[in-house]
Amino acid sequence: MASNTLGKYFTVTSFGESHGSHVGCVIDGVPSNIKIDLKAIQHQVNRRKPANNFATDRKEEDTIEIISGLFNGRTTGAPICIIIKNQNTKSTDYNNLKSVFRPNHADYTYEAKYDNRDYNGGGRSSIRITAPMVAAGSIAEQIIGKLHKQIKTTAYVKAIGNVSLESSTAHFNKTRKQIDETNTRIPNKKISAEAESLLTVCKKSGDTLGGVITGVIQYLPVGIGEPIYQKLQAQLGHAMLSINTVKGFEYGTGFESSRQYGSQHNDAFTINKKKQILTTTNNSGGIQGGISNGMPIYFNVAFKPISSIATKQQTVNTFKQSTEIIVKGRHDVCAVPRAVPIVEAYTSIILLDLILQHNTKNIF
Amino acid sequence: MASNTLGKYFTVTSFGESHGSHVGCVIDGVPSNIKIDLKAIQHQVNRRKPANNFATDRKEEDTIEIISGLFNGRTTGAPICIIIKNQNTKSTDYNNLKSVFRPNHADYTYEAKYDNRDYNGGGRSSIRITAPMVAAGSIAEQIIGKLHKQIKTTAYVKAIGNVSLESSTAHFNKTRKQIDETNTRIPNKKISAEAESLLTVCKKSGDTLGGVITGVIQYLPVGIGEPIYQKLQAQLGHAMLSINTVKGFEYGTGFESSRQYGSQHNDAFTINKKKQILTTTNNSGGIQGGISNGMPIYFNVAFKPISSIATKQQTVNTFKQSTEIIVKGRHDVCAVPRAVPIVEAYTSIILLDLILQHNTKNIF
Amino acid sequence: MASNTLGKYFTVTSFGESHGSHVGCVIDGVPSNIKIDLKAIQHQVNRRKPANNFATDRKEEDTIEIISGLFNGRTTGAPICIIIKNQNTKSTDYNNLKSVFRPNHADYTYEAKYDNRDYNGGGRSSIRITAPMVAAGSIAEQIIGKLHKQIKTTAYVKAIGNVSLESSTAHFNKTRKQIDETNTRIPNKKISAEAESLLTVCKKSGDTLGGVITGVIQYLPVGIGEPIYQKLQAQLGHAMLSINTVKGFEYGTGFESSRQYGSQHNDAFTINKKKQILTTTNNSGGIQGGISNGMPIYFNVAFKPISSIATKQQTVNTFKQSTEIIVKGRHDVCAVPRAVPIVEAYTSIILLDLILQHNTKNIF
Amino acid sequence: MASNTLGKYFTVTSFGESHGSHVGCVIDGVPSNIKIDLKAIQHQVNRRKPANNFATDRKEEDTIEIISGLFNGRTTGAPICIIIKNQNTKSTDYNNLKSVFRPNHADYTYEAKYDNRDYNGGGRSSIRITAPMVAAGSIAEQIIGKLHKQIKTTAYVKAIGNVSLESSTAHFNKTRKQIDETNTRIPNKKISAEAESLLTVCKKSGDTLGGVITGVIQYLPVGIGEPIYQKLQAQLGHAMLSINTVKGFEYGTGFESSRQYGSQHNDAFTINKKKQILTTTNNSGGIQGGISNGMPIYFNVAFKPISSIATKQQTVNTFKQSTEIIVKGRHDVCAVPRAVPIVEAYTSIILLDLILQHNTKNIF
Secondary structure, eight states, rough: OOOOEEOSEEEEEEETTTSSSSSEEEEEEEOOOBBBBHHHHHHHHHHSOOOOSSSOOOOOOOOOOEEEEEETEHHHHHHHHEEEOOOOOOOGGGGGGGOOOOOOHHHHHHHHHHHSOOOGGGGGGGGGHHHHHHHHHHHHHHHHHHTTTEEEEEEEEEEEEEEEESSSSSSTOHHHHTTTTTTTTTSHHHHHHHHHHHHHHHHHHOBBBBEEEEEEEESOOTTTTTTTTHHHHHHHHHHHSSTTEEEEETTTTTHHHHTBBHHHHOOOEOOOTSSSSEEEEOOTTTTTTEEEOHHHHEEEEEOOOSSSSOOOOEEEBBTEEEEOOOOOOOOSSOOOHHHHHHHHHHHHHHHHHHHHHHHHGGOO | OOOOOOOSSSSEEEEETTTEEEEEEEEOOOOOOOBBBBBEEEEEEEHTTSSSSSSOOOOOOOOOESSSSETTTOOOEEESEEEOOOOOOOOOGGGGGSSBOOSSEEEEEHHHHHHSSSGGGGGGGGGGHHHHHHHHHHEEEEEEHHHHOOEEEEEEEEEEEEEEEOSTTTTTTTHOOOHSSSSSSSSOOOHHHHHHHHHHHHHHTOOBBBBBEEEEEOOOOOOOOOTTBBHHHHHHHHHHTTTTTTTEEEEETTHHTTBBBBHHHHOOOETTTTTEESSSSSTTTTTTTTTTTTSSEEEEEEEESOOSSSEEEEEEEETSOOEEEOOOOOOOOOOOOHHHHHHHHHHHHHHHHHHHHHGGGGGO | OOEEEEEESSEEEOOOOOOSSSSEEEEEOSSSSBBHHHHHHHHHHHHTSSOOOOOHHHHHHOEEOOOSSSEETTESSSEEEEEEOOOOOOOOGGGSSBBOOOOOSSSEEEEEEHHHHOOGGGGGSSSHHHHHHHHHHHHHHHHHHHHHHHHEEEEEEEETTTTEOOOOSSTTTTTHHHHHSTOOSSOOHHHHHHHHHHHHHHHHHOOOOEEEEEEEEEEEOTTOTTTBBHHHHHHHHHHHHHHHHHHEEEEEOOOOOOSSSSHHHHEEEEEEEEOOOOEEEOOOTTTETTTEEOOEEEEEEEOOOOSOOSSSSEBBTTTEEEEEEEOOOOSSSOOOHHHHHHHHHHHOOOOOOOOHHHGGGGGO | OOOOOOOSSSSEEEEOOOSSSEEEEEEOOOOOSOOOOOHHHHHHHHHSSSSSTTTTTHHHHHOEHHHHHHHHHHHHSSSSEEEOOOOOGGGGGGGGGGBBBTSSSHHHHHHHHSOOOOOOGGGGGSSGGGHHHHHHHHHHHHHHHHTTTTOEEEEEEEEEEEEESSSSSTTTTTHHHTTTTTOOOOHHHHHHHHHHHHHHHHHHHTOOEEEEEEEESSSSOOOBBBBBOHHHHHHHHHHHHTTTTTTEEEETTHHHTTTBHHHHOOOOOOEEETEEEEEEEOTTEEETTTOOOOOOEEEEEEEOOOOOOOOOOOEEETOOOOOEOOOOOOOOOHHHHHHHHHHHHHHHHHHHHHEEEEEEEGGO
């Protein structure tokens, strides 16, 4: 119930189904009188679209339409409603899914929970509903830019299947444009080429693969994050675990931390020439006690392989009978590259929400 | 701001500081007329206390006192306030921390965020504030028991440092009593002994270690979890990432999923003799589309090593000068075993919150 | 910030401006698999439209469009987004309002608060934004009907200017159809005719009038309302005071109660033949301790006169200069009759929200 | 469910029962590093206590104890928990109420809603639970004082029974000290004496009386209040209608507005010498479009007579039998004077909550 809103002060409420008339969202808590760049929004939304030959053939135009909350190109403080018309919704592809549960999809659990399930293209459980969220994330990012010009949020693909970059800070400064230079959004041409080879083989066998995305926030001021139950890492983790197919979240040295000694893991404090407090290492991932410490924030998000595979699978139907299924429709081999702008968008929404909460103290 | 509440329908608001007069919480959204077993609450709280020679020598009595919301041993639907008096608070141990930031603690970020920081024993950022949350978790668990007797929530230590159990379902049915049989709460005597050896060495060198806790929920009905932004895994992840020292969360096959093919990862559906829908494997960890599918739910929580180590560390002070610190006070070598009831408590709070949300549909 | 949502479990988030492209709302927390009657929604929305010669000449088609959350005519549990296209938006009427503040309108306060104000037709502060809320109220009412068929919510005009019905229960059983029989929605032909005469004179002089609407809820079960801060009267009062031009709210004998003795005001309990507990009088207005007691709930809502009058008024402009204004545009002489379905809609939204909260206890 | 919290950014969660061990509250969203004057808090709490011979003989010491969230006399940003120990709780007075429902009390509705009802002294439905809320209100007021020194909030008794002050602005500038000069808190000695005479007679006959309190906020900056569903008047109305025995709320000219013409009611704008925008009249009560306009805010709150009267009344018992009752215990003849600090406290809590929401825009 009433669970489709992300954020607390800056909130985004999602609506829409994959093959309904529209997907969209309403943004509330928008600071007023801020100029919004519509092209920048559309650009981020376009980055989410199928872009290469490992992605679905479905053509998604995804043209955003803003129907409230802007006046003369600026926010008014009133809610911003964004809608995207669904096109090319060949729902006949999905007719056979009315009564069969696709393995690892949300068909069975939605049917069990809601009784009335929109089975066309995943309906409400489709990744398609993130398209307007990416638009909302771009608006959040633009508002953050008015407050703290220096803050920079990016995400890139760290791994696809077992092809992975080394863990390092080498790619933290890559721009989105640089990250988009490879099809896989792995910001290393050699590793990206390996991953493409892997995906080519994978596609031929009708199979799918997951991967890992690294999110990075740089130049965030000290003090962002609200203990005890809105810690920066908890809010980021919550948002990322809300994305379809995400199975894990870790920040800083993450799971590796559990194998380190305290003397290895602790980040010593030091002072730089500008009299800023820094840490000499950054195992903490820029967060201590749930609050940003001024160092770069980085986190990994694990994506499982896409559930729609082309091979025959054992399953059951709505009549509780065993059956087999071959999932038709247009599907990605690997959705991880397309998820990069989603990770960025969710990061920006969470960040702005926490920045607004923290900054009320500046008024004193 | 206003960020100390966990849950939405069944809510727990935390208050108190490590070395203040009390720590406590207020539980709201409590279903009425449910008998509460106070001894069961105290038992869970006691399980959080230092219990072995790898834990702090600080004696925490942690006697819970319920000052509202119960009448004749039953809930009244009114808020339940639980307080625990702080005892044995040798705050002189902490006087030297007034002006020095301990590495990896929240000293610096709290000071930067709030200006006025209670530096005694970590103040608000101390793990001690979880003691009343464990009590709240026990109440949640008792209420769940009235609804669905069969639901069973446990947690155990999977790994300490690099000593780890194999990933398997072998320990899902272990009772809390069985888990408490080893000092480490690793439910395998041989592996536990190895971990104890590791900790003995670690203690001698004045160092600390982290580890991994596995949480398990069994016999949860299908349908629990509220898409899109209160998915079961997102709520669990949020709660776990709120615990001090947690660096990562994964469910089902988690990060490993990112290296699997779809054909490996997908869990085929099948029907058992009772006409229940099951999956033949459980890589999904009992959750699909953010909703429980009736299979066991399991997740891993990664804990970093405790930040208070006995050796000299480089740091800075509140005057922005470089300095060195040796952290005194009574600290654990490894807090992971003590965190088991915290993981259980947070799991129960999240579960009840989502069960109440889902069950409003039963009224139709 | 983030203040455009009404309700907590069943929530309605409003968006849109008077002369923007659309007005609309998103409903979340919708119970699933409930058949929705679209014609019934449209009928209620139509009842809000200008209907007689005391209302604005602006033609508002107000055709509702539901773009998410329904499948095969039933709710899916996913958010329902309703949009209404704005038509006939002669914004040239409002060009002169860009830099002049209309007395008693929200022009000045919006300008001061938000800096960027949509001055066309009131923009966000227009009563027009209630049109989709009326649609949401109709959906709430239909869902309530599935739970408790007997519950009946109505509203009627009690007074226009100083022409008023006597306070009595005589009209509690009037149907909406009966209430619509008079132009004024005063359910007494003689009094209504008096009010129409008053409005005719008022219109000629270019003036406006307010009035009082009585809201009635009958056959509500005992137990609805959530102390301490979601009491039934507080939630109703909150919603009513959110309607433009509302200046007061009272329930039961309301302000008159402050002049009564306890021995007059107290409602004695009694038992009827069906062994139901009733009160012999109903000064309490069906609510005791914030919870429904099974007797009819009734309340009065006071509306000020519409601010747009045809005569010249003293005011100031955005350059902080004194000036005069004659408000052009198409405006009502008295908006009170049109507000009847708004009062009904807000009542239904509040009721469903509280019914869902209370009914979680039924699961035990 | 989860309905015991007032406010959204600055939140106060109430707990406790009349004759339990404590009443209290937890304040969250507290701005940090603000000096708190404990004596000022205790003073406001004392103003709520029985003070004259029209009030209950029950001696309430009501000593506040703050058990978290302060360090060295200043807020830390962590939640502040306030508890007040209940004393002199002669619960034998209430034994006869176990199975009989007092007319107009919440006995019946609480029993019906919750099944398990604390019948001692009203339990959760007692006005006693407002004592810690008054303390919270004083903290809110002190924080507001740091932001906007000039803001001044007061309340006074306008009427007791049918003895009433004229409606006017004459008392808006009265200080609390001046208001406390009469036993009735009617700030006019002659009218107060009349009211005292009325109460003396009323007491002799074992009866009770209600009245009206006027709340006043002066020097509030323009811009406070968050449309559409957190308008200033809606938030104030919500809070006031949450107080036990309140039956109505109106602001500005309130219900009288419904009888005015637009040309009478409209407040013309003007400019003063300091180039501030003012209105020449203030029928709007300082609020337009839900947002403060810089003029004084004033509102009336209607209180019904206390339900506990000394004469025999018809009622029913928990066995659904007709019976009679004479309510024993120590009760007020008129609670309205004691409610003055409650109205002030709720006003301050609402104000700070809205000020914090509005002021996030100052950061841009």
